[in-house]
Amino acid sequence: MEISSLQKARYEYQPKLPAALDSAISDIRVELGDPTESVADQDQVKSLFPHSYGAPIAVFASGKGKTSQNPLRVGVILSGGQAPGGHNVITGLYDGLKKANSQSNLVGFLGGPSGLMDNDFIVFDDAKIDAFRNTGGFDIIGSGRTKIETDEQFAAALNTAKEQKLDAVVVIGGDDSNTNAALLAEYFKDNGTDIQVIGVPKTIDGDLKNEYIETSFGFDTAVKTYSELIGNIMRDANSAKKYWHFIKLMGRSASHIALEAALQTHPNVAIISEEVAEKKKSLNQIVEEIANVVRHRSDNGENFGIALIPEGLIEFIPEMKTLISELNDLLAHDEKYFATLKSFEDQAEFAVSKLSDHSAKVFSSLPRGIRQQLLLDRDPHGNVQVSLIDTEKLLIEMVGELLAQWKAQGNFSGSFKALAHFFGYEGRCAFPSNFDADYTYSLGYTAFLLIANGLTGYLSSVRNLDKPASEWVAGGIPLTMMMNMEQRHGKMKPVIRKALVELDGAPFKEFSSKRDDWAKNTRYFFPGAIQYYGPAEVCDQPTITLKLERSGK
Incomplete structure (x- = not known):
């Protein structure tokens, strides 16, 4: 494979580690806190995870x-959609293993x-x-969206782990993948094995976070792209x-x-789905x-503008959410018959006949192209594929x-x-920013330390991310601490709760205080391309969202 000059230069970049990790393995100790509980539905979650529920938070310190x-x-899996930095999780994990023992x-x-499950593998050298x-993509081993759900699948995973004589499995993925990691850790324990399972938080969507997971990796690079x-x-x-320009x-x-893109660029319109749902718009x-913003700017002689549209908006609009829910149930229940309609x-006629009167009216009022997209095949979870809907x-x-x-009317x-645009795949495999390169390497190295200290059912965590890497924790x-019970395919299941935009949080408040001015006036801000070399204030800065959340302002 031919490589660019930038890729050659990035090979030489040495990711930064938290100070506590940047020392001899023998000089790193683990501190365990008090027992934890899930964010909700504690009794139900505890009953499903008797071996791993209540485990303490772990922190690595010098000593x-x-x-x-x-x-x-150790085995490693890339699960779900790509995110910049996945390769560095693996390199950090590899370097930690080899630093502790070259025979690992x-x-x-x-x-x-x-x-x-299929025991399809390579051994890294x-x-x-x-x-x-320090490269983008997941092509080092590829990724997939298969979920380990059935008894047969769990048994196959355990058989492979035993055949490979694994001490641990690391799952790099989002909320669904890490829910799977928790279930796998519990299954291994329930079947009398000491094989550990560690998760790593990945998603460019930014919805896998809490007090201890300040951001998921890839978000920084993707949103900057x-x-x-x-x-x-x-x-x-x-x-x-x-x-x-309407940009989804x-x-x-x-x-x-x-x-975050709005905070970085100052568009004339930026819709936040969570606000739409809250205000029942x-x-x-x-x-x-939107039309009022267009008219106001036109009155000022500016017949141009920028509108940012979140991909999932359509599911947050009350009447559309109800319609999509009815369509999901309808297509799941009558899947075979619907497939015969060519x-x-x-x-459309069949759908209208089965929908409630209100949803039928909403469906019929939509442009033909949108109605067609709403009836496309569902994703593996039975949901409409919103990325295929041209909102x-x-x-x-x-x-x-x-x-x-x-x-x-005058x-x-x-x-x-x-003009319409959709930015999605453009950001998923970009060269990781210095922040993501450092963060993901640290996450991988931390995953090794969790394994080497005998822990299982944990998510690798690196905090204090608004500070220089040496001060990260x-x-x-x-x-299990991140879980609640939600209905999936008609059954209540344990899942990691998604983190939505908080309307009382500092990032949204900052945006809300500026958007009226941005709507009326052209205040465009041009962040430019991601920079890898130069002063820290240019190359190493985290997102505005992260800085505002950490400052609490």
Whole structure:
């Protein structure tokens, strides 16, 4: 494989570690706190995790410890969608293992959790690891979205772990993947094995976080990548002065990416899904709000603008949420019959006949293209694939229609030409920022330390992230601590609770205090490309969201 000059240079970058970890293995000790409990549904979660529930928070500190330096054989899995920095989690884990004992081995399971069940693997060596240091992507071993759910799948995973003589398995993934890691840790214990399971928090969506997981890795790089692109479009819009750009941003369950991108670039409109749900805004209300911004800017001679749209918005609009829920249930219940309907007209007619009167009216009022997208195949969890729904195009069409009505009534005299964009895959495999390169390497190294100290059912944690890396605090939190019970496929199941944008939190308050000004005036901010070399204030800064959350301002 040919490599760029930047990739060659990034191979030489040495990720920074917390001071407590940047020493001899024998000089790192673990401090265990008080017993913990889940964020909700404590009795139910405890009953499902009798072996791992209530474990204490772990923190690594300088000092003589009992970290094992015996040879270990550890397996690692990349699970779910890609996120910048995944390779550095693996290199940090590998380096920790080898520093403690050169005879230790790291086994990479190919293609995600299915690789563990099928015993499809490689054993890492220095050459393989060195070729992927500080690079984007998950191509070192590939990823997958297979979930370990059935008794047969859990048994297959255990058989592979035994056949490989593994001491531990590390699962690098988001909330669903780490819920799976917790279940796997409990299953191993329940079957009398000492094989440990450690999770690592990954998702560019930013919705896997709490007091101890201040951000999930990849969010920093992805949102900075999107913000560079948004800034480029802003410069173009302000140059041509004739287009509105509606930009949909990845993030299904939470609007963290849209919020951070807004803080970084100052768009004229930025919709936050959680606020839409809180205020029970209808689709027509959202359209009218955008149209009013367009009209106001047009009155000032500015027939251009930028609107940021979170990918999952449509599921937060009350009438659309109800419609999608009914469609999900309908398509799950009548899946076989629905598959026999070959034309969209037949599918739509069947759907309308089964929906409630209100949802049928909402469905029928939508543009044909959106109705078709709402009836597409569901994801593995039985949910509508929101990334395939052109919400940005729906808003463009509806805003355009409303402005045309206003123009006919003499209430709008400007022009409205709009272009649609979707930024998602562009950010998932970018070269990790220095922050993400350091953070992920530290997470991988911490995962090794959790294993070497005999812990299982933990999520690798690195905190104090608004400070220089030397001041970061490494440790682990019990996966059960992040859980509650939610309904999935008609059954109550333990899951890690997603972290949505908090409307009383510092990042949203900062955005809310500025958005009226940004709507009326052109205050575009151009963050530029991610920088890897130069002063720390240019190269090593975390996101605005993280700094505001940590400062509490």
